[in-house]
Amino acid sequence: MTDRILEPVERFSEILFGLIMALTITCAVSVATADRVQIDHMVLAALGCNLAWGIIDAGMYLMARLGERGHNFLIAKGIREAPDLKSAHSIIANGLPALLASAFGPAHLKLIREKINQMSPSDVRPKLTGRDFLGASGVCILVILSTFPVVLPFVIFEDARLALRVSNAIAIILLFVCGFLFARYAGLRPWITGLIMVAVGVAQVSLAIALGG
Secondary structure (H helix, E strand, C coil), X not given: CCCCCCCHXXXXXXXXXXXXHHHHHHCCCCCCCCCHHHHHHHHHHHHHHHHHHHXXXXXHHHHHXXXXXXXXXXXXXXXXCCCCXXXXXXXXXXXXXXXXXXXXXXXXXXHHHHHHHHCCHHHHCCCCCHHHHHHHHHHHHHHHHCCHHHHHHHHHCCCXXXXXXXXXXXXXXXXXXXXXXXXXXXXXXXXXXXXXXXXXXXXXXXXXXXXXX
């Protein structure tokens, strides 16, 4: 079991989601005609939007953890109640990732079955833990924090056009960094993946704005 509260892919996903949500709001405002009050409202809207979505994402994270544990509980129950060894091994193999299932032989499957049978039903019963709530808090915080690099230029600079250029530049850099780090974790080509992440992020923001964001 990993000591990480959130897996790298989960962290990258939440940061990207927060960036894209914030960009959708900042890029939808016409800086050529917007006054200071409108800019301030835009900043508050971006923060409020990502706060709301951070809370929603945290709730979805908890639902996913509970659903995953519930599924594992049903698998363990099926293994215990299997009428024969072959049926139990089939349930175990179907519950494993394809790569592991192809590598595990009957001896491995038998050992897994024995370990599961030794577990108390209460050990695998679906429930949320303190780590799950820490993970949900991390999800919410990541979405909220990813808003600040995009909106801070509008707070720092009086010139809205300059603020938008700086904001977009920061967002592009962050999109690239997320793609680069994701590629290193996933064994992909970092530079190419970083550029693809920028292109995908820009396309998603443009689509969201075109559809009324």
